[in-house]
Structure formats: structure tokens, C-alpha cells
Amino acid sequence: MTGRNFTRRRLGQTTLAGAALLGAPLPLREAFAQGAPANLKVGLLLPTSGLQAQIGQACKRGADVANEVFADMKLPVKLDIVNYDTETKPDVARTQAEKAIDAGCHILVGAFDSGQTIAIAQVCEQRGVPLVVNIAAAPQITEQGYKFVVRNFPTAPMLITGALALHKEIFKVSGKTPKTAVLMSVNDTFGTAMINGIKALFPKLDMPYELVDTISYDVAAKDLSVEVAKAKATKAELLLPVSRLNDAKLLVQEMVKQRWEPMGVLNPGAPGLYEQDFLKTMGKYGEYMISNVPWLDPKSAMTASLEKRHAAKYPNDQLDLNGGFTFEGILIAAQAWLAAKSTKPGDLMEALRKIKIDQHVMVGGPIQFDAKGQNVNIKATAVENLKRKPTVVLPLESAAAPLVFPMPPWNDKRRT
Numbered sequence: 001m002t003g004r005n006f007t008r009r010r011l012g013q014t015t016l017a018g019a020a021l022l023g024a025p026l027p028l029r030e031a032f033a034q035g036a037p038a039n040l041k042v043g044l045l046l047p048t049s050g051l052q053a054q055i056g057q058a059c060k061r062g063a064d065v066a067n068e069v070f071a072d073m074k075l076p077v078k079l080d081i082v083n084y085d086t087e088t089k090p091d092v093a094r095t096q097a098e099k100a101i102d103a104g105c106h107i108l109v110g111a112f113d114s115g116q117t118i119a120i121a122q123v124c125e126q127r128g129v130p131l132v133v134n135i136a137a138a139p140q141i142t143e144q145g146y147k148f149v150v151r152n153f154p155t156a157p158m159l160i161t162g163a164l165a166l167h168k169e170i171f172k173v174s175g176k177t178p179k180t181a182v183l184m185s186v187n188d189t190f191g192t193a194m195i196n197g198i199k200a201l202f203p204k205l206d207m208p209y210e211l212v213d214t215i216s217y218d219v220a221a222k223d224l225s226v227e228v229a230k231a232k233a234t235k236a237e238l239l240l241p242v243s244r245l246n247d248a249k250l251l252v253q254e255m256v257k258q259r260w261e262p263m264g265v266l267n268p269g270a271p272g273l274y275e276q277d278f279l280k281t282m283g284k285y286g287e288y289m290i291s292n293v294p295w296l297d298p299k300s301a302m303t304a305s306l307e308k309r310h311a312a313k314y315p316n317d318q319l320d321l322n323g324g325f326t327f328e329g330i331l332i333a334a335q336a337w338l339a340a341k342s343t344k345p346g347d348l349m350e351a352l353r354k355i356k357i358d359q360h361v362m363v364g365g366p367i368q369f370d371a372k373g374q375n376v377n378i379k380a381t382a383v384e385n386l387k388r389k390p391t392v393v394l395p396l397e398s399a400a401a402p403l404v405f406p407m408p409p410w411n412d413k414r415r416t
Contacts, residue, residue, distance in 0.1 A: 038080035040337040042330065043100030045110030045120055050088025051220060052113060054277050055245055055322055059112055059134065062323025065309035066330040072305040073359070077334045086111055090119040097123040106343040107132060107336065109329040112322070114138035115189040124148045130336070130349050134329035135322065137269070138193045142372040148345070150352050150373040152328055154294065154380075156193040157201060159269030162380030163292030164205050167266055169394055170290070170382060171208060174405040178237035178263045181209045184227060184251065185242035186219040194242045194270065212236050219244055228254040237263040241272065248272030249281050256285050256410050263406040267291040274383055274390040276318035284415035287385050288407040294362050295381040295392055296324045298400060303361040320390060324361050331360060332367060363398060 044063050047056035060083060067078055084100050086093035093116035100108055101123070108124060109132045111117045117136035124131040125146050133141060133151035137159055142151050154162065171177040183198060185191040195214060202211055212234045217227050228251065231239065239262050241251055252265075265288075267273050273289040296303050296319070306327055310319045332355065337343070339351040357367035365377030382394035386401055393403040408414045 036078055038078050040077070040107065040333060040343060041080045041082065041103075041105050042333050043082050043084055043097070043103070043105030043108045043110075044326075044330075045084045045086050045093060045096055045100065045108060045116075046112055046326075047088040047116065048083070048085045050086075051246065052088045052244065055271060055275065056086075056088075056112060058276065058317070058320065058322040059326040061310060061314050061317060062306070062319070062325070062327035063109070063330050065306065065313055066327055066334075068309045069302065069305045069327070070331075070334060072309070073302055075334060075338070077338055079330060079334055079337075081330065086113075086116045088113065088116070090115045093117075094119040094123055096120075098127075101127050101129050105129070106345070107333045107348060109134055109326070109333060112136065113188075113190065114141065114193065117141060118189070121146055121149045128345050130345060130352060132329045132332050132352070134326045136190075138189050139197075142374045146373065148349055150332070150369045150375075152332060152367060152375045152378075153325055154269070154378050155374065156190070156197040156269070158376070158378070159293070159380070160194065160197045160201050161205070163267075163269040164201070164207060166292045166380055166382045166394055167268075168208065170264075170266070170403060170405055173394065173396075173403055176263065176406055178209045180212050180234070180236045181238035181240055182212055182231045182234050182236035183214045183240045183242070183268075184231055185214070185216050186244055186247060187216040188219045188244075190270075191216065191219070191242050194268070198240075198268065209238060211240075217247070219247060221247055221250065224250045224254050225258075228258055228260065232258055232260040239265045240268045241265060242268065242270040243272035244270075245272055245275045245278055248275070248278050252282055252285055252289075259410070261407075261409050265289045265407060267293065269293055269380070271322075273385065274320055275322075276320070279318075279385060279388050279390075283388075285410060286388070287415050288404055289385045290393075290405070291383045291390065292380055293321060293383060294325070294364065294378050295321055295383050295390070296361050297363045298392065298398065300359070300361055302359055306361055318390075321362070328360055328362060328367065331357065 084096040097120040112135045114136040137156040336351040340347040364379040383390045384393045391401045
């Protein structure tokens with residue numbers, strides 16, 4: 001329904017329908033949701049092909065079950081979610097954003113990668129259509145003064161600050177503190193933002209180890225033997241990788257090949273190490289890697305519903321922060337419509353600016369946006385690969401298993 005034809009009579013009809021839906025048994029609610037017309041058309045832009053395809057597909061799975069979770073949680077809303085493939089290319093992301101808007105999408109959600117997201121944000125700003133950023137950390141996304149962009153993901157400085165604080169907690173809990181570390185990073189938009197952020201923040205955070213070198217490489221690199229040899233030569237006790245999925249696999253494979261066994265591999269707020277394909281491909285060598293990233297809250301009722309629906313639809317696929325944050329992007333669009341009861345861009349954007357969502361799936365406080373459109377309530381967790389599964393080990397109040405640090409050697413019997 002649109003702001004143009006939403007009358008007082010229609011409001012009464014909708015209220016009665018919503019009441020009937022909420023009072024109905026779950027199967028009836030689902031049938032109602034499936035048969036009713038959609039309230040809002042959402043364009044979901046993700047890299048479901050190209051270099052980042054597997055991560056983009058993981059994101060999409062979180063959105064695929066969104067309407068079912070809404071029914072479980074008794075949210076009287078249904079979205080028409082239309083998928084657009086950015087092909088892991090910023091220029092394609094721009095074209096797909098224009099295509100989605102021309103097709104009548106009221107809100108866009110996306111796009112995992114910072115470079116692609118920036119291209120989409122520019123289109124949304126020009127066309128006056130709201131963009132909800134699901135995942136993308138480059139600070140400029142919310143520093144350009146855009147009026148039609150909100151981001152439900154930490155900026156690179158937020159990721160770094162949260163991650164490095166958790167590093168200290170890891171050392172405190174384990175009783176082991178490395179003295180030196182080397183940073184290895186992709187050189188794309190995200191990686192560059194992370195490198196710059198770490199260099200700027202590191203001296204201010206009173207870290208217990210020295211950062212002895214920073215080594216960058218191309219995100220499409222096919223071989224990291226030279227870079228790993230250089231990192232190993234520093235004799236650093238800690239590796240901080242800012243990676244994507246494919247280069248994370250290359251990195252660890254080369255570490256095993258060169259027999260480099262640092263005290264630990266602590267991701268300072270990046271993807272790669274917790275991805276399903278990384279865990280499957282690396283086997284025992286992927287164990288005990290720690291990612292310091294936001295994660296799904298195991299104590300949330302909405303998380304339980306999302307996990308159940310995801311497992312039923314995709315029994316062979318892992319639900320991780322990619323699916324979690326993408327689901328939340330769709331949730332934010334739904335809540336904006338529930339508040340605005342309009343598909344007009346201005347009304348939806350006004351609702352987004354005022355939104356406060358207490359019940360969601362990621363660890364942290366309510367989803368709400370500051371004057372720049374940034375959610376600052378997201379918290380970092382320490383997620384360790386244990387028994388082929390990313391598992392929260394810190395903070396202790398959210399831990400599902402005890403921390404293991406230092407990392408066991410590659411051929412240690414604890415690796416099975």
C-alpha cells in the first residue's frame with residue numbers, strides 16, 4: 001500500500017487484518033503472510049557472483065527467511081524482496097541500484113563490500129531512495145553527509161577499537177601475552193580503511209604488543225608465499241589478518257607450508273576466518289583462529305527463530321554474521337514501514353532516522369541511528385573456530401565455550 005491510497009478506511013481494514021494475524025495459530029499466520037500482498041518492495045544488492053560470491057550468497061540466505069521470522073515474531077508485515085547481483089564490481093553495483101529503483105523498489109539493502117556500497121549510496125542519494133547498509137565498514141559511507149543512508153554495521157575504527165580491546169581480554173583470560181605482531185591486509189577499500197584505522201588508533205590504545213610490520217596484497221592474489229615469508233621473517237608472535245574468504249585460505253595454507261606457527265591468529269575485525277568455506281577447506285588447520293567481530297546473540301529469541309528457519313531452508317549452510325546482519329537490514333526496512341505506513345521515500349527515511357529496535361539478532365544494544373546514520377550500539381565478540389564452528393568465547397557472559405589461546409601447533413593432537 002502506498003501513501004497515496006492509504007485511507008482511514010484502509011487503516012481500519014489493516015488493523016483488523018493485523019489483529020487477526022496476531023491471534024491466529026502459527027500455520028495460519030504463515031499462510032496469511034504468504035497469501036497477502038507485500039507491504040514494501042526491497043531491493044537486496046549483494047555480490048552473489050564473482051570473487052565474493054560465497055559471502056554474498058551467505059548474506060542472501062539471511063534475507064531469504066526474513067518473512068518467516070517476522071511471522072514467528074508476530075510482526076504484521078510482509079516484504080517483497082528482489083535480489084540484484086553486483087557481481088563483486090562497484091560499477092555493476094551502481095547499475096543494479098539504478099535498475100532496482102527503476103523497478104519500483106522502495107528501499108535498498110546491501111551490499112557487504114565497502115566499494116560496492118559506496119557506489120550504491122551515491123545512486124540512492126541522487127535518486128532520493130533510502131539505503132540500509134547491511135555490511136560495509138569504510139568510514140566515508142556515513143561521513144559524506146548523505147541524507148538517504150543508514151548503516152547497521154560498525155565502521156572500521158569501531159571494528160578496530162572493539163577488536164583490540166578484546167585482544168587485551170584474550171591475553172588476560174589466557175595469561176599469555178605476545179610481545180610482537182604483524183598486520184597482513186588486502187588492499188581494497190575495506191582493507192585500506194582498516195590499515196589506516198589501525199595505524200591511527202594503535203598508538204592510542206596502549207596495546208601490550210608492538211606492531212612490527214604491515215604487509216598488504218591484492219584481494220585477487222593467487223599466491224601469498226612471498227608475503228607470508230616476509231611476515232614469518234619478522235618473528236612476530238601474533239598475526240593480525242585483514243582478509244576476505246579466498247585470500248584467508250591462501251594465507252593459512254601458506255603458513256602451514258612454511259611451518260610458521262605464531263602464538264595466535266587474531267582477526268582484528270574482518271571476514272574470512274569464520275566463513276563456512278574457509279572452515280570446510282582448511283579442516284584442522286582452520287581450528288583455533290579467532291575473529292574479533294560482531295556476532296549473533298545466542299540469548300535473543302529472534303536469533304533462535306532465525307537459526308531455526310535458516311537450518312530448515314539451508315540445512316547444509318552455516319548461519320554467521322553475514323546472514324545475521326543482512327537479516328537485520330531487512331528487519332530495519334520492515335520496521336521503517338511499520339512506523340511510516342507509507343512507501344514514500346521521505347516518510348521511510350524519517351522513520352529510519354527515528355527508529356529504535358530493541359528485539360534483533362546481533363549482540364549489542366538497540367538498533368538506532370545517530371545524526372550521521374550510524375548505529376553505534378553494536379558490540380564486538382571473540383569468535384573462535386572450535387570443532388569446525390565459529391563459537392563465541394568472549395565476552396564471558398556471552399561465551400558458548402572456553403577460550404583456547406595460544407593456538408596449538410599445526411600438527412598438535414588437539415587438531416583433529
